[in-house]
Amino acid sequence: MGLTKTQIFNTRQNQLAIIFKVLAHPARIAILQYISNQKECICNDIVDEIGLAQPTISQHLKELKSIDLIQGEIEGKKICYCINLKKWQEVQTLLNAFFNQTKINCC
Amino acid sequence: MGLTKTQIFNTRQNQLAIIFKVLAHPARIAILQYISNQKECICNDIVDEIGLAQPTISQHLKELKSIDLIQGEIEGKKICYCINLKKWQEVQTLLNAFFNQTKINCC
DNA sequence: TATTAATATCGTAATATTGCAATATATAAA
DNA sequence: TTTATATATTGCAATATTACGATATTAATA
8 A cells, every 4th residue: 555544534633744744854854953053045055065966955845845844035046945933833832732632641 | 766864964863853753644643642542551442443454553553662652561462552751751852952943044 | 148057847766654464473261 | 272362573565755867947147
């Protein structure tokens, strides 16, 4: 098979899984850390910094954009990537809610 | 290719990615929620509850155990699964540290 | 209008993940 | 000791992900 059976889970469970999946790659973690540590706009220096080929970085950026964790603003022929703070905080809140709800236990 | 280049990332980045990857499936989210909502021991009723075949559930449990998020205690022919609260809180702290460090931005 | 530079998309090979049937293992009960 | 029950492991087919070369797109600059 190889196909996740999303239809048997609820929206919240699928939503959490999608967020975790986007974050589940060290290159995407590294990209987020790099973007957040630069005060200025980040463009193709991500490629030099991370050490993966340009198409690969572009693909990872697309995945981060797919859940709006980052946004890209066109500045001439460069693109300024930055973290979408609103979404970032929303995600952090969502994950904390999950961790706080999932604590009670028998052992 | 298809192989993540872990060697070009640091330990922390790989560690975070592994944690996110374990959580990146709705069945594993559902299992964690189900385990935490039961006051008593959870055994093979997980299979009935989630709606995936027994070997599939067993595999997901194994992945959750691989980072110690849950632990299983043998009780006769049943196994009592529960959340490893210590690890659970460690992970929550780690993720929050990541989210808090990765906020400063230019846009 | 070329040329250059930055980024995105396409196509594809290699590897990983998901899910399950079949089977193995382990323990309680008959 | 057989049988039944609970869980794990194996093997495999289907699909997804990762990575990158080749190429397309877009915009500044010569």
